[in-house]
Amino acid sequence: MKKFQILALLFLVSIVNAQKVQSPSKSLTVNFGLDNEGKPNYSVTLKDKKVVNQSFLGLKLKDGTDFTKGFTVENSNTSTFDEVWKPVLGEQSSIRNNYNEFVINLIQKKSEKRLTIVFRVYDEGVAFRYEFPKQKDLNYFIVKEEKTEFNLAGNHKTFWIPGDFDSQEYVYNETLLSEIDNEKLDLNNGIGVKSIPGKYAVQSPLMMKSSDGLYINIFEAATVNYPVMHLELNPKTFGLTSILAPNAIGDKAYLQTPCVTPWRTIMVSDDARTIVSSKMTLNLNEPSKIEDTSWIKPMKYVGVWWEMHVGKSTWDYAGSQNAQNTETRELIASGKHGATTENTKRYIDFAAKHGFDGVLVEGWNVGWEDWFGNWKEDVFDFVTPYPDFDLKAVNDYAKSKGVKMIMHHETSGSVANYERHLDRAMNLMKQYGYPAVKSGYVGKIIPRGEFHDGQTMVNHFNFVAKRMADNKLMVNSHESTRPTGYHRTYPNYIAAEAARGNEFNAWSNGNPPMHETILPFTRLLGGPMDYTPGIFEIKMSAYDKTKKEQVHTTLAKQLALYVTMYSPLQMAADLPENYEKYPDAFQFIKDVAADWQDSKYLEAEPGDYLTVARKDKKSERWFLGAITDENARTSEIKLDFLSPNKKYKAVIYQDGKTADWEKNPINYEIKTMTVTSKSKLKLVLAKGGGTAISFEPIN
Template sequence: MFKKQSIFLSLILSVIAFKGFSQQSVPLSLKMKNVGFTFNLNAQGTPVYQISYGKNEAVKSSVLGFKLDQGISLAENFKLLKADSVTVDETWKPVWGEVAQIRNHYKQLTVHLVQQGQKSILLDIVFRIFEDGLGFRYEFPVQENLKSFVVKEELTAFNMTGDHKTFWIPADFDSNEYKYTSSPLSAIDARKWGLISSGTIEGNIPDQSAVQTPLMMKAANGLYINIHEAALIDYPSMQLHVDKSTFGLSSSLVPDARGNKAYMRTPFHTPWRTVIVSDKATDILSSKMILNLNEPSKIENTSWIKPMKFMGVWWEMQVGRTSWNYTDQMETLHGEGKYVPNGRHAANTENVKHYIDFASKNGIEGLLVEGWNKGWEEWTDDKEEKFDFVTPYPDFDVKAVSDYAKAKNVKMIMHNETGGSATSYERQMDTAFRFMNRYGYGSLKTGYVSGIVPRGEHHDGQWMVNHYIRSIKKAADHHVMIDIHEPTRPTGLHRTYPNFMASEAGRGNEWNFFSDGNPPEHETILPFTRLIGGPMDYTPGIFKLRDYAPGVPERQMHSTLAKQLALYITMYSPLQMAADIPENYSAHMDAFRFIQDVAVDWDDTRIVEAEPGEYITIARKAKGKNEWFLGAITNGEKRETVVKLDFLDKNQIYTATIYADGKDAEWKTNPENYQIKTIKVTAKSVLKLMLAPGGGAAVHFRLLTNPKL
């Protein structure tokens, strides 16, 4: 349960009633440290806002509004009825996270507007200004002239001051798994990489000038600007259309099968639109604004929610050694109802026990098994009924595996791939979760590969947004933690539903096996983009970095082994996978020690240095321990990073075990070359870490209990 430590919760500082103001009303402004914000109604009665940082403009005057069904345009002719303001300063404790407690300090301005016309419509806009940015949302109060309605377009704009350097992926309605492009706003081409989702490029990426959020930008004057959203519930995902001539960004909501965006009934409020801004890149990564804009936990008893590391019967199938499906002869199955085994099925009882043995021996808490249940032979077909979530293949003994794992103190993780058929999964959810409870599965990974059923809906549309939340709530009802793959990108909802541990919603580590992989700068961009809204199940820890794909020798990890270790720190998740197979870890048990030791829950996090697309260094303090872990990664360039250890306790001596790139390490030609050494350090020490091209370094700091030894 989220426990608020009420340091100070201010009363309303002012309730300001503005009545009888003209459409050219006096601007309303708020400021928190360097961040300033102004609201106004322009000459047409259109709501507009502006954001500044210090003396610089961050977001130029930008319009707000909607187009609804029945020809209703909420874009002009508004009048200000009144405005309320409040200041809040409180501290709360997350169930798990990057820090032990979070300060939620903001000033809020609510403007109550009425659109003048034959049928007056009420619209409130709530702005919250923080020291690191602005969040705002629309609220539709109960009213006589607007009850049920359809959102056709949201007109929210974010007008930039110039042709900023931008880190972006295409606005695909059904996938976030694209490589990031770094370019000026004016050079954005959403169809640059073709289409990787199911469907057609015209249907899934209809706007060639649209990008996904979180969108990361850097202005010529040094400002870092990140645009995203918070608390996405009962509404479609927000993407952004880019006007390449004016550098203006505008909200572009993901449509449903009919082309509509959202179906609403008053009272209703949208998700928060968020703008994080700073002149330091490190501030973007340390921001907790999106979490603060989400509601506190709706789960009262959270004692069963536990971060953990896990392994998986997974990577061997990704690289083609074995298969998810049990048979290759579907004609026999359909003709006689009998399975003819292909001899390559990975999720068999004996193989799973082999993984359990390794995990148990090496202190890895959990094990995920994919491909255990019937349906994998036709899982990507365009049909509705694909999987049975309680019936195993003939070679997988659910009870025997569960009993064996329990005896070995390993927690089994359930896998429910839907193949995109959300309707079928919803019909089977209750049965599936009762099955998990029966056999002791406390964690679940779901998946939505392929096109969505109901047909015509999209992964990022309103219907699926609600489906994901239904699955999270159902999991909570059964005390099951959940990790969702192929969903919409997260928006901080893990504060409200802390059993929502992680999601994919981005281009994960397995893409280094697919196609041309992830370029070395990929992991230096993801924390500024995909991870802004929540943890990512990136699946780090691959140790065999080349020659793992039979028949495709050119495929390899765009990473050194030391960087794979560093990702456990720089790519935050409370659910971290040791993604490789046991045999590949057995060959490097000295390096595997870091995966055994690294924490997954934290009391403190320090962003030491960061620059999107170039480098990131992060230090984290383990929950309840005086131990720190540090991860440093670079792009394709060799780099020396100098780290002051002033985050360590003063007047204490620590041992620092350093897992670093070897002298001749390089991601392409010599990726598995690493070195390990242990030295003594204090808070006054400075570490110099050499990072190879595509490389990194991981450090474990332990308090030295007897400095004389």
């Protein structure tokens, strides 16, 4: 009888130790188990195709605790979750969150230490995280390293950038997994600070395509009180292991039970549109912690910004020589300062005339003369304007025109300094009615020894979002960690940069034509991006005949980016005078919405093309954006997303017959036609080109 009980118990343990959980449609399967050393592991299958081979899980702590082996399953349970929730701002007005959950409570018999692993399986992907319950011998602890594995089933085509703890502002590489090697890259690409931990380190989100047609994306969600996850590749086995940015003394994360890590995510589908339209990252974040969200609104803006990048003006007041009056120590104006009262009023007039919500002004405050590259601590105080910028006069003028001013806080990477001044900076914003701030983190971080992607900085970016929310202010961060859906929890975190933006086209080797076809499959999975589209004067030789730099798109593609690159904060980034040259094309930027009722991804292939249609949240108007890479493209799309039994006026902004991103980028044409939901449209995109369409119901 006793022997029978032992055999029965072993049989029960073997069932618990090798458990399967499937997605709601049963197409995606996760197998979890413990090997004979008590190592937790998992594998992932889509239908009959292996996505992730057996991969091990766990962490190691600084005190010697090894949470990678020696476990038995204490208990486990499964459940199903299905809800529909409404984002404050977004690509659609409602989002379904439907998954099957598997919770495994593990225990190490010798130490009686416990670890919980939670899996959530969606139809488009798998998410899992580590949870540390409150327990007797584990309270405050330090993570030494995380040992999460993603052992891929093949040598996939991969869209990747180096795993840099300080920057995501890289051009994407398109190679096989086995060909990833940071040492083969030309890193002379306009990035000022680089911190790459190894030749095989890559960043997530990592987008891949298998030889048998699977689209696979490895990323994370809800990165809170923990470093950003990068990945270390084994080019021979195609295995990836998580790596975390350390702090100044080499520790990865300081935690206290009960606590959780961010979700590790694996999206997979045989349709690229499923990946690019997924809301899994958002769904894995906590609901909004802001009760009254009525003050969080989409914005379209112009600003004193691009003119600095093209060399027309400067951020600093006194010039690179930091000229001073030797007697009074006052700065002497260089004559090229962009953020003057007079110049700002010109942008305000332009915004008011064309119906834009706001005006951004960079370089308005003292401190820009000599900080870059010097790792200085006390550079900006965020409240003192330069002598030629009358803060009150500018804001009074904007108010009289019905335009909001957008604040700019460049921190110079001195986070300690910014946090010291943050409350005074926010008080100034509230005093003058600024609804939003664009923050910047150019340069090495202070406290010295910290990285942009470390736990300290993740906490800082989230802290700023919380403090801004307390003061009913919106924030748009640049040079920050890339978002992982935290804008669901704090929807005032309206946008971020955190990737290689449009400005690199003005003064570096730029962004190749495929760049914007990859970002929606990578960076934008975590949240809206302030990419600053809308550049009409494509070639920089227009400002200086010796310059060879240019934007690597056609003008029509710049219009299409307002639809394909989602953000509720959209900038018409070019100079007012350049828009005045092409008022017919500028009309699309004026018309296009920034907050959406619905979005339909009609065509998608990472690195090649993307076509998206979106419905304005406040009207029956639809907008479509189609973009391509360096190759010309023709396609036919159905307009069945339009409401049936209605006629629409379609205004089509497309590449001209001789358009080419390099040879003839400003060649475009506009045509108007009447369409219905039964219509089909032929799209003809030039090399590096695009098409933008507005659909307005005909009453």
